Amino acid sequence: MQQTTIALVDDHRLFRQGIVSLIKTFPEYDVLFEAGSGEEFCERIHQKNKPDIVLLDLNMPVMNGAQLASWIKEHYPEIHIIVLSMVDDAETILMTIKTGVRGYLLKDADPLEFKAALDAVADHNVYFPSFVTRLMAERLYTPSTDVKLNQREKDFLKYAGTELTYKEIAEKMFVSLRTIDGYRDGLFVKLNVKNRVGLVLYAIKNKLIEL
Amino acid sequence: MQQTTIALVDDHRLFRQGIVSLIKTFPEYDVLFEAGSGEEFCERIHQKNKPDIVLLDLNMPVMNGAQLASWIKEHYPEIHIIVLSMVDDAETILMTIKTGVRGYLLKDADPLEFKAALDAVADHNVYFPSFVTRLMAERLYTPSTDVKLNQREKDFLKYAGTELTYKEIAEKMFVSLRTIDGYRDGLFVKLNVKNRVGLVLYAIKNKLIEL
DNA sequence: GTAAAATAGGGGGAAAACACCCTAAGGAAT
DNA sequence: ATTCCTTAGGGTGTTTTCCCCCTATTTTAC
Structure with a gap:
């Protein structure tokens, strides 16, 4: 049977140990190596075989998870990344997803959800819990202010x-x-913008101009 | 027990019948009314009590689902919308989500998923199936720009x-x-643009800023 | 039928944006 | 050791943008 290989990057040794022993209960997955920092990961990835999936802690000293995710995407775009995080503020999560990670789990996720995320990502799909999906939907949502x-x-x-x-x-x-001048000044008031940049952004948001 | 009320908008009578009978098996939900078109919905919403949730077909003649969703969001922002659709192309789905709908289901979704979506949205949460979540994540993903x-x-x-x-x-x-001034003038040359509008357009095209 | 909007046009002055010029420290490459 | 590039900073003068003020038609609404 073909095993899916995993690398684990987290600066907390005990947490790594917990994850590794959990993964050991899933016969279809195998932990290829662990790293305690982004730098260590970058070194090891050159020496070792590349993992299929990287489990990545967001909060790490020096090189944080988002930076490492960008680095991985740039150098090894075929590796899928699942973020493990305690952070749950919207900006951080969305910024991280922008780097192209394929899963996002809070560290208190239960083992079933953890397994579901692994399975989804191993199948080249994505896994985001409901609260993350909600953030993404809200970010996409642009309330229409139809000014005539x-x-x-x-x-x-x-x-x-x-x-x-x-x-x-x-x-x-x-x-x-x-x-x-009159058109412009009138639109500044109508559209509640301050300057030409505001006009441009309005025009783009409302698809008055093509990109 | 407080029931969650639902309105159903779809131009296919048989499909409506199927959905209604399915919902009848869920005691916590109640179909308040049905409409065969967007126009009909707009009339009824004034007469009847407002539903908590609207189940909305995307493909309808005259006023399509996305337009109706925008209309509902504008006039009754507290109503939650779940889209039922056979359409699965990325642009349509993302455009629809932008209108602020809280769920998206393909019409061949199984009853369990349908129930899960209702429960999530009734709980003021969102429900999007995995392939939709994936589209949202991909839309947010911004590949690093090539220009240095x-x-x-x-x-x-x-x-x-x-x-x-x-x-x-x-x-x-x-x-x-x-x-x-230096950054700006340098970028004018690097990006081959003439003024700030050029910078804004470049930034948007290269997804350095979001809309 | 009149009032109030929307549409189209304009002036003058202040602020911002733009063009073109320059210096210098720090690091990488030769 | 010297060149080259990047990053950071600066000066001056012109053009454009922006703000606040105004008038006169033409629609639209009550």
Whole structure:
């Protein structure tokens, strides 16, 4: 039978021991090696065979988990990473997922969930617990603020999302610079933004301009 | 016992019947009303009591599910929406989740999964099947950019994509305005753009900033 | 039928952004 | 040891952007 190999990176020896003995109860998985820090992992990965999955602690001194995850993704993109963490604040979790990790578990997860995560990731799938999924959904959710804009304002916004100056936009739209000033100032109020960057972001969010 | 009320919107009468009879087997849920179209739903929601949860078909004529979801979110933000769909292409799913729905199920989901989704959403949580979670994670994942920018430049670009003035960015980054001028002018050349809009567009295209 | 919006246009001055120029320390490569 | 590159910092002057003020039509709503 083909075993799935695992590497474990965590600075707490006792925690590593617990995880390793848990994994030993799963015959289809095998711990290839352990590392007590990101640096140690980077050394070992060159010497040893590459694991299929890396279990990674987020909170480690010197090189933290997110940095190591980025490093692994860059140098060994085929390795799948599951983060083990005690951290549960939204920004940290989302930042970590952005690095491309395929699973996120809190350290107090029960063994069944741990096994489910391993199975999912070994099968090239992802595993995120419900509260993480929720964070991801909330991050994607963009409440629509449909402010009604007339056609001239939409046209203007399209141009505002280019590198043209307002003077050049005025020429393109066959109006004076002053008129453009008026459109712009009106939109600042309507869209509740402060400057051109705000206009550009609004236009992109509302798909008035293509990227 | 407090029942959780459900409204069902789908243009297929037989499918509605199937769902209703399934829900009848769950004593804690009650179907408040059904609608065969978005328009019908909009009328009924005014007359009837509001449901706690709306089960919503994506593919409907005239007003599609995503549009209706946006409408519901705008007028009744406290109603939770679960999408029922046969569509499984990534863009459609992600666009729908952006409207703020709290669950997404394929129509061939088994009754156990259906029940799990109802329970999660009734509990003000979210429910997305593994393949949807995976899509969300992939959307959040930002591969590292190929153009070699140093960390300070990346930091600066992130701020350039906000409504902060350069002076304010300088304060945030604890450097002088002149240094920021230098970063900016350097990036104008490196990225071949003319002004701040160019920087913002670059940052967005390369996912250095999120929308 | 009148009031109030939306649409289109404009002026002047202050602030910010931009262009082009420069120095210098620290590290890597030759 | 010297060059080259990166990172950090700076000065000056011009252009653009932004803010606050204003007028005159044309729709829309009551």
